[in-house]
Amino acid sequence: MGIYVNPGxxxxxxxxxxxxYVDKSMLISxxxxxxxxxxxxxxxxxxxxxxxSMAANMLAAYYSRGCDSAGLFSGLAVxxxxxxxxxLNRHNVIRLDVQRFLRSExxxxxxxxxxxxxxxxxxxxxxxxxxxLDMCNRLDDALEQIFYQTGKGFIFILDEWDCVFRMAKEQRxxxxxxxxFLRSLFKGAEYAELVYMTGILPIKKYGEHSAINIFDEYSxxxxxxxxxxxxxxxxxxxxxxxxxxxxxxxMQKWYDGYLLGGxxxxxxxxxxxxxxxxxxxxxxxxxxxYEALKVYIDRNYDGLKESVIEMLGGGRCRxxxxxxxxxxxxxxSKDDVMALLIHLGYLTYDKYTGEAFIPNMEIMQEFLDxxxxxxxxxxxxxxxxxxxx
Numbered sequence: 001m002g003i004y005v006n007p008g009x010x011x012x013x014x015x016x017x018x019x020x021y022v023d024k025s026m027l028i029s030x031x032x033x034x035x036x037x038x039x040x041x042x043x044x045x046x047x048x049x050x051x052x053s054m055a056a057n058m059l060a061a062y063y064s065r066g067c068d069s070a071g072l073f074s075g076l077a078v079x080x081x082x083x084x085x086x087x088l089n090r091h092n093v094i095r096l097d098v099q100r101f102l103r104s105e106x107x108x109x110x111x112x113x114x115x116x117x118x119x120x121x122x123x124x125x126x127x128x129x130x131x132x133l134d135m136c137n138r139l140d141d142a143l144e145q146i147f148y149q150t151g152k153g154f155i156f157i158l159d160e161w162d163c164v165f166r167m168a169k170e171q172r173x174x175x176x177x178x179x180x181f182l183r184s185l186f187k188g189a190e191y192a193e194l195v196y197m198t199g200i201l202p203i204k205k206y207g208e209h210s211a212i213n214i215f216d217e218y219s220x221x222x223x224x225x226x227x228x229x230x231x232x233x234x235x236x237x238x239x240x241x242x243x244x245x246x247x248x249x250x251m252q253k254w255y256d257g258y259l260l261g262g263x264x265x266x267x268x269x270x271x272x273x274x275x276x277x278x279x280x281x282x283x284x285x286x287x288x289x290y291e292a293l294k295v296y297i298d299r300n301y302d303g304l305k306e307s308v309i310e311m312l313g314g315g316r317c318r319x320x321x322x323x324x325x326x327x328x329x330x331x332x333s334k335d336d337v338m339a340l341l342i343h344l345g346y347l348t349y350d351k352y353t354g355e356a357f358i359p360n361m362e363i364m365q366e367f368l369d370x371x372x373x374x375x376x377x378x379x380x381x382x383x384x385x386x387x388x389x
Contacts, residue, residue, distance in 0.1 A: 001064075002126065003122065004094060004118060005066075005092070005122035005126050006067075006092060007060050007067070007093065009060070009061035009064070009072060011057035011060075011061075012054075012057040012072060016072050019276070020272045020275055022236050022240070023077055024054075025076040025077050025079075026078055026081075026229075027058070027059075027226070028058070028059065028062050028087075029081045029083060029084075030229075031059070032083040032086075032087055033083075034194060035087070035193060035194050036153075036194070040193065041186065041197075041215045042196050042216055042218060043161070043197045043198070043199075043202060043203050043216070043218070044198045044219075044226060045162070045198065045201055045217070045218070045343060046198075046219075046230050046345075047220070047267075047345025048345065049267055049268065049270065049283075049284075049345070050230060050231050050268060050345070051230075051231065051268045051269075052198045052199070053160075055198065056095070056097075056158075056196070059155075059196055060095040060157050062078075062089070063087060063091045063155045063157075064093040065089050065090060065092060067089060068089060091155045092126075092152055092154045092155070093154065093155045093156075094155070094157070096156075096159070097159045097160055098111075098115075098158060098159070098160045098161055098163050099159070099160035101114050102164065105167060105168070108168055112181050116139040121135065123142055123143075130145060130146050130149045130150065131149065133145055139185060140185050143185075143189070143191045144190075144191060147190060153193040154191055155193050155194045155196075156186075156192060159198055160198075161198065161199040162199035165326075165328060169327070169328045170329060175327070179211045186212070195215075201327070201328075202217050202326045202343070203217060203326060204325065204326050219343065220258075220343050220349065221321045221351065222351060228263070230258075230260055231258065231260075231266050232271050233264070233266075234252075234266075237251060237256075237266050237271055240275055244275050246274070250280050251266075251280070253280075253361055254360055255270045255360055257358075258348045258359050259359075261351060262352060267362070270282075270283040270284075281362075282365045282366060283362070284362065293341075293366055293367065294370040294371075296340065296341060297367075297370055297371065299337065301331055301337050302334040303334060304337055312358070312364070312367060312371070315357070316350070316355035316357040317338065317355060317356050318356075319334075319349075319354065320335045320354070321356075324339035324340065338356050339356075347359070
């Protein structure tokens with residue numbers, strides 16, 4: 001068992017035996033159908049607090065041959081699937097949380113070699129019989145050598161894959177170097193049996209084309225067949241409310257409203273906090289949320305403030321989300337900023353009408369906090385009058 005190569009199941013064990021645990025194990029069944037197929041490359045993007053890391057930990061616990069997870073999956077829905085036993089702890093897994101290698105901007109120049117160094121060190125311990133492996137190898141070369149000498153491939157699970165684009169927003173050379181690293185690692189790689197990559201942003205685009213075009217994208221604007229794994233469903237939240245004697249109607253008002261493929265999804269972290277503390281309020285993270293949201297609104301691209309006012313009044317705004325370049329700096333219109341806010345979880349998107357809107361009271365509160373200041377006096381006064389009426 002290693003940290004990065006064939007990791008253990010401790011992280012998933014913590015989630016599995018928590019007081020509030022909602023079974024999302026059928027995601028595994030979906031991925032098993034993609035194993036060793038042309039569709040085996042997935043990039044699943046969703047906001048913070050929407051269970052990205054929990055899903056990554058579950059997948060590592062299931063596939064990794066570095067642990068025995070039969071007990072953790074006992075009683076979960078996936079246990080009844082035909083493919084369950086065939087893949088349970090049978091695979092070589094490389095599990096990376098990219099953010100762990102990027103704790104500050106000072107590590108931007110060294111984090112890719114550091115990833116390679118640490119993973120190769122564990123590969124050397126895991127495959128001592130392989131000839132020609134040493135710390136001078138590039139990671140893709142080392143994996144290729146292992147595959148051709150042993151016939152064993154790898155399942156890759158990458159969490160926070162996009163943190164480079166969030167930390168190095170203006171550093172295009174750094175972004176390109178990182179994308180080149182991922183492309184060399186996965187494109188044409190026979191050793192890659194399944195790749196599950198998750199983060200907040202979809203893969204960077206240049207014009208209309210993805211920078212790494214081998215991946216299928218599952219996002220807040222187009223979740224495809226994975227919508228129910230992006231958060232808690234209505235049925236799941238209602239069941240948890242009944243179990244704990246919590247008002248489902250109030251829960252719905254505060255945390256429902258995210259539309260994914262026409263279905264309603266709840267923010268898992270906020271629901272879990274409301275169930276735990278029996279209080280309905282915004283559980284987003286204070287000043288970080290306020291400042292991030294305020295920055296984008298105050299830029300006022302192409303009349304963005306007017307659109308925010310409309311949405312604060314319960315309205316919707318038509319946008320073209322397809323033009324968004326999937327980064328945090330390339331904005332040519334308010335549509336691009338609003339598309340980013342959808343991926344960050346501040347807005348939701350109706351795929352069938354092409355409209356963006358504020359999903360619920362929790363996010364409404366964050367917007368109200370962001371516009372409570374100079375330049376918005378008329379807005380807050382009007383909103384206050386509306387609330388009184």
